Amino acid sequence: MFFGGKLDMPLLNIFQLHILIPWILSMAVGILIGGTPGLTATMAVALIVPITYYMDPLAGFAMILGVSFTSIFAGDIPATFLRIPGTPASAAAVLDGFEMSKKGKGSLALTIDLICSVIGGTIGVLLLIIIAPPLAKFALQFTHFQYFWLGVFGLSMSAVLSRGNIVRGLISAVLGLLVSTVGIDITTGFPRFAFGNIELMGGIEFIPVMVGLFGISEVFKNVKSPDRLIERTIHDKINISIFETLLIVWERKWIVLKSSFIGTCVGALPGAGADIAAWVAYGIEKKTSKKPEEFGKGCIDGVIAPTSANNAALGGTWIPALVFGVPGDSITAIVLGAMLMYGLRPGPLIFQQSPDLIKSIFAIALVSQIFLLPVGVLGIKAYSWILKLPRNVIMVFVLIFSVVGSYAIRNSFFDIYIMLFFGVIGYIFENLNIPPAPMILGIILGPMIEDNLRVGLIKTGGNYLPFLTNPISAVLVILIIFTFFSSNISNIFRIIFRKNK
């Protein structure tokens, strides 16, 4: 009924009013949810899917795609103005976006962010269209051994993010990994570090930790200075000049292209979503930059890399989801459920049985990037208007929203205490010069690293050799060593060349 019916339609049908109106409305909702700390893009998609149940499936896909793209972008708005990532995918955008905002360049940072999100998203979708089948096939070759190294490679970015002190970055990452071990052990079902507490048995939720580390610690920092409290949160006039910003982005086109490509590839690997893609792109850009010391201090390149990658990753996550029915991240996991709800069976056959549907999905994803531009501009204007209030009011608002956002995830008071605890930890980290970002990486990648290491060892009967003998593993190990020690290697080369001169 479905395949031969409604969806066998020309591409222009996506511009019908019954599709267009809910599509644009869902994009506005995406701005609202993504821009609210504590509410994630996954939550946005999860809230939209039930609404689409009684709708035309194409309108449903338009709403799902629209809300996911806008919410990922909108997460960068509070990240830039308040140092509170709206979604986990915006955590990497905090580093330079917020520093730019402190210098009175918040609107420039967000306009760059918006343009890069549009370009990144478009490249992600184009790559999805062009290389979906071969890339997804390659990702399927990964076994536990390669996934373990992939996780370690992601973690090696903590060395790049550690503000020149690798040991402090490592400490932060290891603490994050330890936090990820709290709760029921998946392999044996044994509760670890729960101390009989039912809520700890369920593990520590990522969002309260993130809100605490970045948001609450920022509130503590702000309330320490009485003079700063009566200042406005945003000093600069919100001036969104798309054409001027396009020129800035054009000068850095290779960074946009590179980060978008990295974002799509990371997104295409099942289990690694937009958040990991943003960190990897940021780390690689800092590592390969001629001025790595400028990263974290309000560097434009540091805004471009993660914001291009996180939206590009969305296209990437659809690759394994559509081609093999394997979700690339939590958003596409919900999308797969929605596809089954519409009576579709994701997998290779969908390309043969329903080519028009696939074409329409690709078209919706591309057009969503065009819609993102005006919706994003309106979103920035709306949020910047709110943030013109004095800092003492905004800080109280941030506290309340952080409390509600942390509570809303699973209606748990315990999660609010977790947020407060990690807020204090973040404040201590700040005073001890420990970067909080590697801790977030550790929490995200912890389950991936541990599960694949242990399952791999179980499969080999405790033999570590298969972790190294595969060519893909070998390449990943070389990349990890290079990331950790590249500053030392480059110093050695510098000394050698200086001597030769």
Add this chain to the structure above:
Amino acid sequence: MGKSTNIWFGIILIVIAVFIIIISLGFPSFIVGDKKLPGPNFFPVILSIILIIAGGYDILTARRGDMCAKIPAKSSKEYLKDWGNQNVLIIILSLITYISFLKWLGFILATFMFSLFLMIRLKTGWIRGTIFSTIAVIVIMLLFVKLFKVQLPEGSLGIVFWR
């Protein structure tokens, strides 16, 4: 003081790591057939060992004076006299009180009181504080309860302002 702060940080890391190892050693082994495979303690123990090494390195470099923490030399009395530091402590304590009161006062009343108290403390003024606290509560109720259908605590006192 910066140096001793870093040394203390290294010591605390080692203590945490040893504590984790002791707890982890109490986890059950994972034996399949006659083979002992990596169990629930495998990963935490490896991480703790890394933490001990990093903590030790931190202590050594701090003793050499390589690392400098931002924490200035201040006695606890001096620290508490500072208006900004008092704010940090007041926020932590008021957040704990707010969370405890949320359960029986309900979201609306507890949030309004928490918001007003902090706004007055942070020098917003009574009138502006009352206006902004009311706006904050209304916006959150509209956004989370009405739009996103999130159930916020109504409180055991049964005071329901909004359904």
